[in-house]
Amino acid sequence: MLNLIQAYRANAAKRALYRRTRDEIAQMPRNVALDLGIFPEDAARIAHKAVWG
Numbered sequence: 001m002l003n004l005i006q007a008y009r010a011n012a013a014k015r016a017l018y019r020r021t022r023d024e025i026a027q028m029p030r031n032v033a034l035d036l037g038i039f040p041e042d043a044a045r046i047a048h049k050a051v052w053g
Contacts, residue, residue: 014051022047 022034025033033040 018051020048021050 022043025038025046026040028038028040038046
């Protein structure tokens, strides 16, 4: 049972990190994002790769 709770907490933490990362990228000023070589429209894909690989 403890392993199930730990897995749930770990998954919840990863989901929270994903949402936070996605939102930060999506809200980034376009000129800053382009200087970094990323597109705000790709925020979900970039965040997914950053969190889950």
